[in-house]
Amino acid sequence: MSQTLVLNATYEPLGVVSDRRALLLVLNNRAISVEDSDSVFHFTGGELAVPAIIRLTKFVRIPYRHAIPLTRRALFARDGGRCVYCSAPAASIDHVLPRSRGGGHHWENVVSACHRCNHVKADKTLKELGWKLRIVPREPVGAAWRILGSGRTEPKWLTYLEPYGGASLNAVAASA
Numbered sequence: 001m002s003q004t005l006v007l008n009a010t011y012e013p014l015g016v017v018s019d020r021r022a023l024l025l026v027l028n029n030r031a032i033s034v035e036d037s038d039s040v041f042h043f044t045g046g047e048l049a050v051p052a053i054i055r056l057t058k059f060v061r062i063p064y065r066h067a068i069p070l071t072r073r074a075l076f077a078r079d080g081g082r083c084v085y086c087s088a089p090a091a092s093i094d095h096v097l098p099r100s101r102g103g104g105h106h107w108e109n110v111v112s113a114c115h116r117c118n119h120v121k122a123d124k125t126l127k128e129l130g131w132k133l134r135i136v137p138r139e140p141v142g143a144a145w146r147i148l149g150s151g152r153t154e155p156k157w158l159t160y161l162e163p164y165g166g167a168s169l170n171a172v173a174a175s176a
């Protein structure tokens, strides 16, 4: 069974549902298919393309925003898939202030790093090494990040996720 990306009436990404649930939403006129997948659903009396992306016909207000889970995938996306110290391809997670020195595991203290920089840095601080960050580590904002961090992302979804997650999503989805 594959999954379908759900967009709000405003095109803001909301989440992911099973393709069966997506079909039901379309059949009940609660959503329209924005892009179809390659699979077809057969039923008595006809067939219907299974949607890859649907958009709700009515705007849904989101009562509160969830925190974005700190996953390796989402972190690499935030940092453009590159080491924040030397711009080599990201391969590991680095704690800017090392955990052994009291640094926490949160968006403001973790960055993407290559193996080499991570190894050289070990439990030293940036000041001790004279290193600088290319980016200021912050928690990303937007539903696209939650979807990206939660698991598999269909290539077709990226066009709709990008405006809500930055241009780096494409690079990371391609390398994941």
Ligand SMILES: [Zn+2]
Pocket: 083, 084, 085, 086, 087, 088, 113, 114, 115, 116, 117, 118
């Ligand atoms: Zn590096």
